Amino acid sequence: MLLKVALASLLNRRLIVALTVLLIAISTLVLLGVEHLRQEARNSFNKTVSGTDLIVGARTGQINLLLYSVFHIGNASNNISWQSYEQISARPGIAWTVPISLGDSHRGYRVVGTSEAFFTRFLYGNQQALSFEQGQAFSTLHEAVVGAELASALGYTEGQQIILSHGLGNVSFSNHEDQPFTIVGVLAPTGTPVDRSVLVSLESLEAIHANWPGSGALGASAPQPAPALTPQSITAFLVGLESRLATFAVQRQINEYRQEPLLAILPGVALSELWTMTGALEQVLTLIALMVLLSSLLGMSIMLLSTLAQRQREIAVMRAMGAHASFVFLLVEIEALLIAAVGTVLGVASLFLALNVGADWLSARYGLFLELNVFNGATLRYAGLIVGCAVLLAMLPAIAAYRRSLAGALAGR
Amino acid sequence: MHDAILIHDLEFRWPGAARPTLSIPSWRVRQGERVFLYGPSGSGKTTLLNVLAGIQTPDKGVVQVLGSALGSMSARARDRFRGRYIGYIFQQFNLVPYLTVAENIALARHFGAPDPSVWRPSAEQFQKETRALLARLGLSEELLSRQAMRLSVGQQQRVAVARALINRPRLIIADEPSSALDSDARDDFLALLLECAAVHDSAVVFVSHDRGMARHFETQVALASVNGAAGGP
Numbered sequence: 001m002l003l004k005v006a007l008a009s010l011l012n013r014r015l016i017v018a019l020t021v022l023l024i025a026i027s028t029l030v031l032l033g034v035e036h037l038r039q040e041a042r043n044s045f046n047k048t049v050s051g052t053d054l055i056v057g058a059r060t061g062q063i064n065l066l067l068y069s070v071f072h073i074g075n076a077s078n079n080i081s082w083q084s085y086e087q088i089s090a091r092p093g094i095a096w097t098v099p100i101s102l103g104d105s106h107r108g109y110r111v112v113g114t115s116e117a118f119f120t121r122f123l124y125g126n127q128q129a130l131s132f133e134q135g136q137a138f139s140t141l142h143e144a145v146v147g148a149e150l151a152s153a154l155g156y157t158e159g160q161q162i163i164l165s166h167g168l169g170n171v172s173f174s175n176h177e178d179q180p181f182t183i184v185g186v187l188a189p190t191g192t193p194v195d196r197s198v199l200v201s202l203e204s205l206e207a208i209h210a211n212w213p214g215s216g217a218l219g220a221s222a223p224q225p226a227p228a229l230t231p232q233s234i235t236a237f238l239v240g241l242e243s244r245l246a247t248f249a250v251q252r253q254i255n256e257y258r259q260e261p262l263l264a265i266l267p268g269v270a271l272s273e274l275w276t277m278t279g280a281l282e283q284v285l286t287l288i289a290l291m292v293l294l295s296s297l298l299g300m301s302i303m304l305l306s307t308l309a310q311r312q313r314e315i316a317v318m319r320a321m322g323a324h325a326s327f328v329f330l331l332v333e334i335e336a337l338l339i340a341a342v343g344t345v346l347g348v349a350s351l352f353l354a355l356n357v358g359a360d361w362l363s364a365r366y367g368l369f370l371e372l373n374v375f376n377g378a379t380l381r382y383a384g385l386i387v388g389c390a391v392l393l394a395m396l397p398a399i400a401a402y403r404r405s406l407a408g409a410l411a412g413r
Numbered sequence: 414m415h416d417a418i419l420i421h422d423l424e425f426r427w428p429g430a431a432r433p434t435l436s437i438p439s440w441r442v443r444q445g446e447r448v449f450l451y452g453p454s455g456s457g458k459t460t461l462l463n464v465l466a467g468i469q470t471p472d473k474g475v476v477q478v479l480g481s482a483l484g485s486m487s488a489r490a491r492d493r494f495r496g497r498y499i500g501y502i503f504q505q506f507n508l509v510p511y512l513t514v515a516e517n518i519a520l521a522r523h524f525g526a527p528d529p530s531v532w533r534p535s536a537e538q539f540q541k542e543t544r545a546l547l548a549r550l551g552l553s554e555e556l557l558s559r560q561a562m563r564l565s566v567g568q569q570q571r572v573a574v575a576r577a578l579i580n581r582p583r584l585i586i587a588d589e590p591s592s593a594l595d596s597d598a599r600d601d602f603l604a605l606l607l608e609c610a611a612v613h614d615s616a617v618v619f620v621s622h623d624r625g626m627a628r629h630f631e632t633q634v635a636l637a638s639v640n641g642a643a644g645g646p
Contacts, residue, residue: 001523005512012511313506319468320503321576322496322524324489406488 002327006334013307020300021343024386027296028347029354031289032374032382036351038282039378040370042275045071048192049238049267051123053247056080056088056254057236059261063277066270069100069236072110072193075168076102079233084260088239091253093246096121098238101202101231104176105168109150111198113205113234119145121240124192134158135185138201141229144181145199148189149363158183164198164208176208191369203229239264293386297393300339304332304397308404315405329402336394340387348379415480417584417616418442418465423474424642425457425464434460435471436642442632444583445614447607449627452636458620461636462586465618466501467491479583496525500577500585500615502606505593507573508561514572515557518543518579525580539579546575549612550605566593570602578609585610585617592623603629 010017049055049070057065058078067073089097098121101113112118119130119137135158138145146156156162160183166174181200189195206229241247247266254264315328352374363369418441425435434457442448452458463469464476467483468491476483479498483491495501508517522539534542547554550571561569570590577585587606591599603619603626610617619630627633 001520004516005509005520008509008511008516314509314511316503317507317509318520318524319492320466320495320501320507321521322492322494324492326489327524 002330002334006331006338009331010335010338016303016307017339020303020339021346023296023299024340024343024390025346025350027289027293028344028383028386029351030292031286031386032348032351032379033354034285034289035378035382036355036374037370038285043371044191044369045271045274047125049123050125050127051121051240052238052267053241053244054239054251054254054264055236055267055270056239056262056264059263062263062265062270063274065236065263065265066267066274068102069238070193070267072102072197076235079235080237080262081233081260082231084257084262085234085237087259088254088257088262089237091250093242093250094239095242096240098122099202099231099234100236100238101205101234103168103235104164104166104205104208106162106164106198107154109147109196109198110168110193111164111200111205113200113202113231115202118199121238122194124190124194128190130190130194131188133186133188135183138184138199138204141201141204141207142179142181143184143200143204145185145187146183147187147195147197147199149195150198151186156183156186158186162198164200179208195369196363202231202234206231293389296343297340297386297390300336300390301393301396304336304394305400308332308397308401311401312404315401319405325402325406328405329398332398332401333391333394336390336398337387340390344383344386348374348383415444416441416477417444417446417479418618419475419477421475423464423471423476425460425469425471427460433472433642435464435640437461437474437639438641440634440639442616442618445616446632447610447617447630448619448632448634449630450618450620450634450636451622451624451627452620452640453622456636457640457642458622458636459588461640462501462588462618462620465584465586466495466499468495492524496521497580498525498582498584500580500582502570502573502577502585502587502590504589505566505569507576507590508564508569510562511560513558513560514552514564514575515543517561517572518576521576521579525582542579543575546578546609549609550575567598567602570594571605574606574609578613578615581613581615583613583615585615587617587619589621589623590619591626592621599626 055065055069057069058076058080060077064074068076085097085099088094096117098117099113099115102110104111104113116137116139123129133148135145144162150156161180162183163180164176166176181204187194210229239250241250251264251266254262318327319325352372355370355372355374359370359372420437420440422439423435423437424433426433450458460469464471465478467478467486470484478494481494483494486494508514509520512520543557544554547556552568552571552575556564556568556572561572564572570593573590585606590606591602594602607617607629619626
């Protein structure tokens with residue numbers, strides 16, 4: 001009966017109730033959105049590199065190296081020489097290395113020059129290796145493997161030919177048109193930047209740049225007819241160690257490498273440094289979101305309180321019928337509960353919708369691969385928090401209604 | 414048999430008031446008696462009704478309604494008692510505006526569920542009772558599903574009678590229930606109210622400042638004659 005009366009009462013004031021529900025829905029969206037993005041940004045980054053013990057690049061900040069080498073965010077300031085790479089790879093204790101060479105693009109997607117070892121050594125998520133949806137790894141020149149997202153976005157399948165462009169950016173005027181690549185493999189989705197990459201061999205990259213006017217014409221007087229396709233330099237390389245215990249020793253050795261200033265980083269350590277940097281900002285965002293929530297719940301309380309004056313008569317009628325003042329208290333509380341619950345559900349639903357609509361943009365723009373399912377334990381906890389706070393804040397109008405109905409005389413005027 | 418109302422040495426003072434609003438040495442209403450209580454505005458009529466309904470508790474004295482001393486009950490017990498045994502009708506706005514007629518009557522039933530040792534009606538019996546009441550009050554059954562605020566004032570007051578009588582109260586308290594109606598409708602309304610009250614031999618305390626209605630009642634009482642405090646501010 002209580003629920004029925006509360007529902008009818010809310011329906012009767014549907015405009016102001018709808019606005020209040022909207023208020024709560026928006027603040028739920030903000031709070032859960034901030035929390036979800038925060039969590040997912042970390043997950044997305046954390047799952048991108050696993051199984052790699054060290055990342056080595058030119059000397060720069062460790063976060064910078066991590067971001068440009070693996071996440072394709074920003075650009076390398078310097079390359080490292082092939083010689084250094086070979087020397088370090090040959091050192092004892094190092095199990096494997098995978099070179100990475102960046103700088104070219106295909107229709108806005110990054111081209112990654114690497115070795116075949118990439119397909120076996122690059123692990124993501126929970127130590128998963130890359131797998132092929134179609135075809136296999138490149139084996140000779142002018143063969144390319146494309147990531148899942150790129151393939152579906154551009155409609156690429158095995159056997160198609162693509163043209164790489166010099167430099168980054170969507171529209172490049174310097175295309176390597178004379179040397180098209182054939183897609184020999186399409187990778188299965190990983191939720192990492194690999195999904196948005198074109199993978200080719202270092203030798204292929206060397207081949208297309210050997211005839212390149214920008215580099216070739218200046219270096220030699222004429223394009224070399226059959227250039228040795230060994231690269232001069234690479235952007236960075238991933239290192240796997242024979243024993244993880246040696247990680248810090250090897251890191252120190254590389255950092256003290258005489259021939260060239262190098263930097264070796266532990267991906268996990270660099271990530272946690274990144275999170276420390278962003279932590280303060282995240283806390284501010286969460287705080288703002290909580291404030292938005294609090295003010296929306298206060299708005300609801302104000303709404304309930306301000307309508308009490310108009311409800312004086314109906315309260316008198318209920319009292320005349322034999323209702324105890326606690327019925328009036330519960331009525332206000334249940335109304336608050338319904339408003340908050342509907343608002344929260346609406347907020348979660350719109351977050352779900354927004355994520356599904358915005359996911360492509362986020363992954364394209366920021367390399368964030370979000371979990372689209374927002375219905376998890378954390379969401380449930382937050383929903384509980386919102387509804388709980390609503391019930392708590394609704395005590396104000398509920399107690400006011402209780403006291404008024406106890407003290408108020410039955411004067412039906 | 415108990416008296417419907419028995420008051421002894423009652424004194425009631427609003428908080429902060431210098432003088433009591435009510436000071437009634439003795440007053441009684443018999444079972445089934447119909448009392449017309451009149452007095453000017455501000456003479457404490459509504460206050461007296463609130464005390465009788467157990468909404469306000471007197472500072473002094475004994476108020477017995479249907480043999481039960483209201484002062485000895487808890488606030489919750491008084492509320493239940495009111496819902497069960499007293500039908501209360503206001504001057505106007507007797508219904509929860511956003512509920513339908515049927516829901517209003519059901520709500521009264523919910524709060525004033527009859528004493529199971531006296532009467533244990535089923536849901537069907539209640540339905541029947543509701544329909545019978547509406548028919549007696551000249552209201553069509555179509556009104557049952559209409560929101561109270563969509564009724565005319567006259568219809569609202571008649572539904573109020575149904576709402577007040579659904580639990581077969583033994584005391585009906587009416588606080589100028591006809592003053593919102595025009596004079597023709599007023600007599601009809603009063604006749605209906607008294608007719609309905611007679612079905613279960615309920616006592617009626619009808620309060621008004623309009624003495625023109627007094628002729629319908631067997632007992633006419635000026636509040637000033639029972640209330641020693643009347644005439645004060």
